[in-house]
Amino acid sequence: MIYVVRRALATLFFLIVFGPVLLATNADTEQNSAPIDVMGKVINHDYFELFGGGKVYLPRMFYSGGEWYFFRNTYSAIESGEFVRGEEGGIVRADTGEPIAFDLSITSHLMYLWFSLILTFFITYLAGRKYRQGIGRDSEPKGALLNIFETLFVFIRDQIAKEFIPKEKYERFVPYLFTIFMCIAFMNLFGLLPWAAAATANLTVTATLAIITFFVTQLNGTKDHWKHVFVFPGVPKWALIILTPVEILGLFTKPFALAIRLFANMLSGKIMIVCILGLIFVFTELFGAVIGVTSGVFWVLLTVALYFLKALVALIQAYVFTLLSSVFIGMAVEEHHHDHEDSSVANAKDVALQNH
Numbered sequence: 001m002i003y004v005v006r007r008a009l010a011t012l013f014f015l016i017v018f019g020p021v022l023l024a025t026n027a028d029t030e031q032n033s034a035p036i037d038v039m040g041k042v043i044n045h046d047y048f049e050l051f052g053g054g055k056v057y058l059p060r061m062f063y064s065g066g067e068w069y070f071f072r073n074t075y076s077a078i079e080s081g082e083f084v085r086g087e088e089g090g091i092v093r094a095d096t097g098e099p100i101a102f103d104l105s106i107t108s109h110l111m112y113l114w115f116s117l118i119l120t121f122f123i124t125y126l127a128g129r130k131y132r133q134g135i136g137r138d139s140e141p142k143g144a145l146l147n148i149f150e151t152l153f154v155f156i157r158d159q160i161a162k163e164f165i166p167k168e169k170y171e172r173f174v175p176y177l178f179t180i181f182m183c184i185a186f187m188n189l190f191g192l193l194p195w196a197a198a199a200t201a202n203l204t205v206t207a208t209l210a211i212i213t214f215f216v217t218q219l220n221g222t223k224d225h226w227k228h229v230f231v232f233p234g235v236p237k238w239a240l241i242i243l244t245p246v247e248i249l250g251l252f253t254k255p256f257a258l259a260i261r262l263f264a265n266m267l268s269g270k271i272m273i274v275c276i277l278g279l280i281f282v283f284t285e286l287f288g289a290v291i292g293v294t295s296g297v298f299w300v301l302l303t304v305a306l307y308f309l310k311a312l313v314a315l316i317q318a319y320v321f322t323l324l325s326s327v328f329i330g331m332a333v334e335e336h337h338h339d340h341e342d343s344s345v346a347n348a349k350d351v352a353l354q355n356h
Contacts, residue, residue: 041274042201042267045108046074049195058111063102064093112199116186120179123149156181160323164330173329176216180209181322184262188314191270192307200317201267203259210255213325218251221332254328258321265317269310277303 047055057073064083071077077091078084086092092099127149131137141147156178161170184200191198199205227233229247232240279299284292 042270044202048108048111051195058106060105062100062105064100108197109199109202109205112187112190112197113205116183119186120182153178160326164326166334169333177322177326180325181318184321185315185318188266188317191266192311198266198270200262201270203263206259206263210259213258214255217328217332222335224335225332258324262317262321269313273303273306
């Protein structure tokens with residue numbers, strides 16, 4: 001269990017350190033005249049929305065015009081006179097109109113990514129401490145938290161890692177797969193809160209996770225894996241002109257598919273819920289308060305049903321991302337033993353010739 005905690009902490013450290021670089025984006029805080037701002041509910045913001053409608057504007061930290069700037073929030077940057085709000089949202093330099101070159105500002109999606117990482121660390125730490133005390137190792141697990149942790153961990157280990165990664169290698173990838181599953185699940189579930197944001201509805205978040213899987217896969221790839229990429233065994237030399245570029249492209253299309261699949265599913269789910277619930281305001285504006293409130297009963301009931309479905313989808317998407325990561329890692333670390341196969345084929349040919 002100590003090994004699991006150590007690997008999980010290493011993954012969390014990477015995400016916490018490099019997350020701001022990959023996540024920081026300029027937030028659009030302009031008011032929208034439509035009955036409900038659908039995209040405003042799913043895009044990244046420069047503020048953190050609280051339960052009840054309050055907002056906490058987050059620190060801005062960016063590089064522009066050859067120097068770094070640090071402000072308490074977006075409004076502080078505008079009040080300094082050096083920056084103004086741009087036409088398409090965000091802020092630009094007041095003197096040249098140049099947009100920010102490199103933004104490391106804290107955003108709403110980054111906050112929920114941090115929450116997911118911290119929650120994953122906290123649960124793993126508590127479970128690890130229980131196991132070090134012998135609870136769950138020398139005796140049966142006690143408490144709901146430890147039972148849920150063990151159920152999820154055993155599921156990731158036995159049904160995902162062990163199934164798709166060679167038996168002699170799967171154990172060292174279990175901590176990573178478990179961490180990724182828990183982080184994605186928490187980010188997806190946070191998105192169910194009406195005032196919260198789904199960090200996985202941000203392509204930069206899902207791309208970051210896919211890039212980590214890409215490096216874990218390639219850095220652990222065997223010689224046989226790279227041999228299949230550049231010199232595919234058992235095919236004519238002229239065929240390598242076609243196969244090698246395809247295999248190299250495949251190295252990048254796999255993580256790309258991981259990022260797009262998770263991003264598209266979570267973004268579409270969030271937009272669908274906001275749109276359906278927003279029909280209350282649309283009907284009120286078009287037909288009056290009576291029709292709006294009356295139809296609102298149906299829209300709310302439909303939204304509640306969709307929430308249950310989206311909660312299931314949130315866990316399924318975490319499972320799918322983890323499963324495919326395990327498949328890609330397993331393909332890279334597997335040994336195919338072509339020499340043994342070739343010799344077996346040669347021996348079979350010799351026997352057939354002797355019989356004839």
